[in-house]
Amino acid sequence: MLFQVGGQGTRPTFFEMAAAQQLPSSLRAALTYSLGVLALRRPFLHRVLDYEDEFFALLMLVLETHSLRTTDASFSESLYGLRRRAITIRVKKDNTRLDSGDRIHHSGLEKHQKILSVVFLVVLPYFKSKLHSIYNKEREATLQASLWGHGHERYDDADYLEGGDNSFASTSGLDAEGSARTHLTKRIQNIIGACYPWLHAGNEGLSFAYQLLYLLDATGFYSLGLHVLGIHVCRATGQELMDTSSRISKIRSRERERLRGPPWLKVLQGALLSCTYTVLDYAQTGLIAAVFFFKMMEWWYQSAEERMSAPTVYPPPPPPPPPKVAKEGIPLPPDRTICPLCAQKRANPSVVAVSGFVFCYACIFKYISQYKCCPVTLMPATVDQIRRLFHDV
Structure with missing residues (x-):
């Protein structure tokens, strides 16, 4: 395991294989998110999102x-400089103590291995995604039925037959055919809903087991698909990278030589091939840029949403100005520790809540009980608005 972390030799590390395996899902999330954002301005893109699995x-x-045709590697593996190699086991009877390099020989991929690789990389994930969506719909329907019950909106037989026997005869066949198709579809959905969790759990368990064994250097296959195909993933050497470029050039030259037809048709076909080659050459860079752009947009919108949802913190408002002393009210003494009513140092200081002025408790209680107002501001007050102060200034 420490050898894998170091990243030496032709054997890829566990982290390289994990990154290559997770790249398609990240790419799909990036494209889906980008189309979702664009669909807010261009509603016709919602049709693309409706067939997301098929387009991807x-x-x-x-x-x-x-990628398999030109580099003998999947799209994500080629980005990390990895190559797929078929393994053939050679057994020699005269020498039983052979190194692993002598017993296992790596060679390029054959045509049927490339086709099966496409099946494992594209077809099986597509069916898995469709089964997952069907299972989610079935689970939501089951949950809704458990909460609200099954729908009971049906036509009453008497009301339905009031239109006459002819209408019933003309639609009975269509209804029977539609009900049979609906029943079959429902039966298939129920089977998928019952079997998919076990299939998904088994697939995830096998994937985890292979990844753990690969991390512990107990197997050379990172996944069950590679084991079934008999393929090892290795690091590409510098010579192999140079050979890849020359192989691509030879393939494209042969394709240009196969063009047939009048000169104008050859020019048109050559232009289309050139455009196709340009798109394929920059597809990897463009898609990886899309992943980074998706991450940047996700961070931007997430931070913007956090700023919008975060409560706005305002500075505390300034204290209100002190109430004015009424002309008919009792004047305030120069010393703030003196009670305005008894002109003595305050005892048991208490404040009138409506005005904020402080008096002796006995003085202010007697005054408000008699006059029902603050003695300084003449604002209406009651004895319930007297507050005791435990610390006087």
Whole structure:
């Protein structure tokens, strides 16, 4: 395991394989999020989002086919400089103590291995995504039925037959056919809802087991699909990277030589091939840029939402100005510790809540009980608005 962390030799590390495996899901999330944002301005893009699985599978089919054809690696593996190699085991009877390098020989991928690789990389994930969506719909329907019960909106037989026997005869066949199709669809959904959790758990368990064994250097296969195909993923050498460029050039030259037809048609076909090659050459860079752009947009919108949802903190308002002393009221003494009523130092200081002025408790209680107002401001007050102060200034 420490050897893998170091990243030496031709064997990829666990982190390289995990990053290559997670790249398609990150790419799909980036494209879906980008289309969702654009669909806010262009509603017709919602049709693309309705067929998200099909469009993404078609995109990955083109990328994976091109990558396996030119580099002997999947789209994500080629970005990390990895290559797929078929393994053949050679057994020698005269020498039983052979190194692993002598017993296992790596070679390029054959045509059927490339086709099966596309099946494992594109077709199976597509069906898994469709099964997952069907299972989610079935689970939501079951949850809704458990909460609200099944729908009971049905036509009453008497009301339905009031239209006459002809209408019933003309629609009975269509209703029977539609009900049979609906029943079959419902039966398939129920089967998927019952079997998918076990299939998903088994798939995830096998994936975890293979990844753990690969991390502990107990197997050379990172996943069950690679084991079934008999393929090892290795790091590409510098010579292999140079050979890849020359192989791509040879393939494209042969494709240009196969063009047939009049000169204007050859020019048109050559222009289309050039555009296709340009798109494929910059597809990897563009899609990786889309992933980073998605992360940036996600961070931007998330921070903007946090700023909008965060409570606005305002500075504390200034204290209100002190109430004015009434002309007919008792004047305030120069010393703030003196009670305005008895002209003595305050005993048991108490404040009138409506005005904020402080008096002796006995003085202010007697005055408010008699006059029902503050003696300084003449604001209406009651004895319930007298507050005791435990610390006098």
